Amino acid sequence: MNRFFFLTLAAKSLLNRRLSAALTVLSIALAVSLFLGVEKIRMGAKESFDNTISGTDLIVGARSGSLNLLLYSVFRLGDPTNNVTWESYRAFADRPDVAWTVPLSLGDSHKGYRVIGTAASYFVHYKYGRRQDLTFAEGRPFENLFETVLGAEVAAKLGYKIGDEITLAHGIGSTSFANHDDKPFRVVGILAPTGTPVDKSVHVSLEAIEAIHLGWQSGARTPLAKMFTKERVEAMKLQPDQITAFLVGLTSRAAALRYQRDVMTYRREPLQAVIPGVALAQLWQVVGVAETALTAIAAFVVFTGLLGMLTAILTSLNERRREMAILRSAGARPWMIFALLMSEAVLLAFCGALLGIAVVYLGLAAGAPFIEAQLGIFVSGLVPGLYDLLVLGAVTGAALVLGAVPAFRAYRNSLADGLTIRL
Amino acid sequence: MPSSAIHLANVSFAWPGGPEVLRLPSLSVGRGEKVFLRGPSGSGKSTLLGLLSGVLLPGAGEVAVLGERIDRMPGAGRDKFRAEHLGIIFQMFNLLPYLSLTDNAIMPCRFSAKRRLAALECGGTLAAEARRLLRHLGLHDEAMLKRDVTELSVGQQQRVAAARALIGRPEIVIADEPTSALDADAQTRFLDLLMEECTRAGAALVFVSHDGRLATHFDRVIDLAEVNEAAQGKAEAAS
Numbered sequence: 001m002n003r004f005f006f007l008t009l010a011a012k013s014l015l016n017r018r019l020s021a022a023l024t025v026l027s028i029a030l031a032v033s034l035f036l037g038v039e040k041i042r043m044g045a046k047e048s049f050d051n052t053i054s055g056t057d058l059i060v061g062a063r064s065g066s067l068n069l070l071l072y073s074v075f076r077l078g079d080p081t082n083n084v085t086w087e088s089y090r091a092f093a094d095r096p097d098v099a100w101t102v103p104l105s106l107g108d109s110h111k112g113y114r115v116i117g118t119a120a121s122y123f124v125h126y127k128y129g130r131r132q133d134l135t136f137a138e139g140r141p142f143e144n145l146f147e148t149v150l151g152a153e154v155a156a157k158l159g160y161k162i163g164d165e166i167t168l169a170h171g172i173g174s175t176s177f178a179n180h181d182d183k184p185f186r187v188v189g190i191l192a193p194t195g196t197p198v199d200k201s202v203h204v205s206l207e208a209i210e211a212i213h214l215g216w217q218s219g220a221r222t223p224l225a226k227m228f229t230k231e232r233v234e235a236m237k238l239q240p241d242q243i244t245a246f247l248v249g250l251t252s253r254a255a256a257l258r259y260q261r262d263v264m265t266y267r268r269e270p271l272q273a274v275i276p277g278v279a280l281a282q283l284w285q286v287v288g289v290a291e292t293a294l295t296a297i298a299a300f301v302v303f304t305g306l307l308g309m310l311t312a313i314l315t316s317l318n319e320r321r322r323e324m325a326i327l328r329s330a331g332a333r334p335w336m337i338f339a340l341l342m343s344e345a346v347l348l349a350f351c352g353a354l355l356g357i358a359v360v361y362l363g364l365a366a367g368a369p370f371i372e373a374q375l376g377i378f379v380s381g382l383v384p385g386l387y388d389l390l391v392l393g394a395v396t397g398a399a400l401v402l403g404a405v406p407a408f409r410a411y412r413n414s415l416a417d418g419l420t421i422r423l
Numbered sequence: 424m425p426s427s428a429i430h431l432a433n434v435s436f437a438w439p440g441g442p443e444v445l446r447l448p449s450l451s452v453g454r455g456e457k458v459f460l461r462g463p464s465g466s467g468k469s470t471l472l473g474l475l476s477g478v479l480l481p482g483a484g485e486v487a488v489l490g491e492r493i494d495r496m497p498g499a500g501r502d503k504f505r506a507e508h509l510g511i512i513f514q515m516f517n518l519l520p521y522l523s524l525t526d527n528a529i530m531p532c533r534f535s536a537k538r539r540l541a542a543l544e545c546g547g548t549l550a551a552e553a554r555r556l557l558r559h560l561g562l563h564d565e566a567m568l569k570r571d572v573t574e575l576s577v578g579q580q581q582r583v584a585a586a587r588a589l590i591g592r593p594e595i596v597i598a599d600e601p602t603s604a605l606d607a608d609a610q611t612r613f614l615d616l617l618m619e620e621c622t623r624a625g626a627a628l629v630f631v632s633h634d635g636r637l638a639t640h641f642d643r644v645i646d647l648a649e650v651n652e653a654a655q656g657k658a659e660a661a662s
Contacts, residue, residue, distance in 0.1 A: 005533040005534070009519075009521075009522075012521040012522060013519075013521045015521065016520055016521030017521075322516060323519060325513075326513070326517060326518070326519055327519070327530075328478075328502075329476075329505075329511040329513070330506070330511075330530040330531045330533075330534060330587065331502070331503075331505060331506025331507075331530075331531050331533075331534030331535050331538075332506075332534055333499065333502045333503075333506075333534075334498075334502070336534075
């Protein structure tokens with residue numbers, strides 16, 4: 001006796017009903033690909049989020065909260081509460097264990113996009129993703145006072161090109177009545193897209209931030225400001241007296257905790273230092289609730305797909321009573337009838353899950369450039385792995401459990417019907 | 424001394440909670456004997472076939488097939504016994520649409536090692552044995568063997584069913600109204616071929632039909648309505 005003949009029968013029987021079988025496989029495949037798609041995007045989003053900034057050991061700013069510091073220095077969201085004096089910055093930047101620092105000065109904007117006052121070191125040391133450098137799509141870093149480098153999105157959305165002149169607005173709103181329109185900036189560089197908040201930033205030098213605020217007090221222009229004409233300012237030696245935050249790269253990562261402690265216990269000024277990875281993980285926990293909900297919904301979709309399969313098999317049972325009786329008359333044991341229906345369910349689910357996984361990876365491969373450019377989510381690095389195997393196993397296992405329902409019914413029918421066939 | 428193919432003694436059967444539908448004091452079929460079992464509907468025909476094939480168990484009495492008390496066997500044993508010793512032909516729609524004609528014919532060899540070995544002994548390969556039987560049953564056309572079973576005429580389908588019942592030389596063939604869907608000419612032709620093959624294989628044939636015209640072809644005729652005392656009682660009560 002061929003104990004596995006039911007497998008042949010299941011495959012042939014499904015092929016014979018290929019339209020309904022294909023539809024069932026398709027619905028499971030869609031459900032699985034939705035589930036995996038959500039998971040992949042989620043993993044990609046998490047990874048991209050974690051990689052918003054990389055290569056930086058510490059972020060130092062005025063003492064507020066670590067999330068706040070992270071938000072305004074890296075994500076360019078929210079408002080800095082206080083500044084860091086230039087002396088404190090120099091004190092921590094000139095330590096022997098410091099490899100580099102990037103100062104950041106925030107507070108101005110251009111048409112809703114944040115303006116970052118920084119130094120040339122920004123374009124060298126600011127890294128994102130897997131330690132990727134910022135690259136220039138066009139032009140070069142700023143060298144002169146009234147020059148600016150735009151993030152990719154700023155240039156694309158506002159239609160700027162090299163050589164255009166833009167004016168900065170005081171404050172962070174998209175409409176501001178206090179404009180620095182007497183001192184326009186010339187676009188000298190446009191960065192390549194990164195999928196990070198850098199794309200939404202307008203970069204100028206620290207000195208330029210200083211320059212446009214000469215003669216300003218408490219966020220408003222004083223009559224004195226008129227004296228500081230563009231030409232006169234360019235001739236001046238400008239020295240910023242405070243910045244908002246700075247990024248630190250250490251010569252050894254091991255020094256990060258000691259450096260952080262030194263910043264926290266600095267007596268001259270209340271400062272704080274955060275380790276980006278730690279702060280990012282904290283922030284992700286806040287965002288993570290939505291992520292869990294999304295996963296739950298996707299899991300339910302898979303369950304719905306399997307229920308559809310169960311319905312399809314159950315409704316086919318009645319019209320297949322004759323088939324079961326024929327098999328029994330030829331010598332098939334009742335357990336084979338059970339196994340036949342079980343293997344049909346498992347075969348359908350397995351093929352569906354496999355197809356779904358294939359669809360996800362093909363889709364990701366095809367859509368990766370778009371997803372990365374539009375959403376800033378890096379998905380091209382995702383390869384089929386253990387997780388997909390687990391999903392395949394879970395879907396097949398669930399089919400095994402659900403398939404027992406029609407299989408048991410068919411088993412009972414075949415015992416009751418025996419060899420009599422009711423037309 | 425070989426026992427008879429089928430021997431029933433004092434068998435009675437009733438569905439749970441229902442009246443007795445079958446009471447047979449004695450019914451025997453010899454080995455290789457061809458018996459015409461005339462049974463109008465309601466005569467307990469389906470019940471009798473269920474008992475013979477081991478799908479139903481009698482309420483009382485003995486059911487011996489090939490000398491073995493199948494009413495004492497466990498369910499799995501009866502299943503195995505049926506697979507090995509019985510070939511069954513239904514009235515119509517005997518074939519699985521998703522198997523090829525040949526695969527339909529050799530199906531019992533998938534469920535019984537004994538019949539598989541017997542078929543291999545006769546034909547060399549299962550497919551060759553199936554082809555041989557089909558040829559003997561009048562399906563000569565090689566091209567037809569490749570056709571979908573759903574494209575066959577009813578008569579052709581019944582021949583495939585007969586080949587399936589006969590493959591692997593089971594000792595007993597039970598045919599339940601196998602010709603009722605055929606016209607008169609085809610009925611006779613089918614019956615002749617079936618009898619011939621049963622003779623060749625040495626199989627006993629229990630041919631069930633309500634149509635008495637075919638009875639002349641057989642060794643013996645059993646009128647189920649007469650031997651079934653439960654049905655008689657019912658008939659008397661009705662008259």
